[in-house]
Amino acid sequence: MIRSSNNQQSNITPLNPKIAEQIRDAQSVNAKRAAYYRKKHKQREKRIYIIGGILMAFFGIQLLIGQVKLHASNQAVTNTQQELQSVKRKNANLKADLTQLNDPTYLQMILRDKYGYTKKGELIYNLPDKN
Numbered sequence: 001m002i003r004s005s006n007n008q009q010s011n012i013t014p015l016n017p018k019i020a021e022q023i024r025d026a027q028s029v030n031a032k033r034a035a036y037y038r039k040k041h042k043q044r045e046k047r048i049y050i051i052g053g054i055l056m057a058f059f060g061i062q063l064l065i066g067q068v069k070l071h072a073s074n075q076a077v078t079n080t081q082q083e084l085q086s087v088k089r090k091n092a093n094l095k096a097d098l099t100q101l102n103d104p105t106y107l108q109m110i111l112r113d114k115y116g117y118t119k120k121g122e123l124i125y126n127l128p129d130k131n
Contacts, residue, residue, distance in 0.1 A: 111117040
């Protein structure tokens with residue numbers, strides 16, 4: 001039961017030609033506007049991506065610089081701690097030497113060995129090394 005378009009009656013009434021022309025003009029204007037808005041939207045989107053990329057690069061570089069500085073600071077702290085431990089060991093050794101120097105028998109031994117001091121009436125014999 002397909003009817004041809006000639007036999008079919010249409011429920012659409014023809015428009016005033018002036019209004020039909022205004023609708024066609026409005027459609028073309030709307031199409032141009034839509035194309036313009038799409039173009040501007042793409043431009044804005046492109047700008048947002050570019051600015052976002054620049055910001056990401058900037059903050060990425062800042063983060064990298066911060067990590068490098070942090071690593072350098074940690075290295076300096078480690079070196080300073082090692083130096084502190086070395087100085088503490090040296091200080092402990094010096095304190096031990098000081099307490100030994102306050103001991104009269106140790107002091108007497110040092111004076112006899114290094115400087116060759118003797119008590120009155122002592123004789124010192126120098127023996128050759130076995131080397």
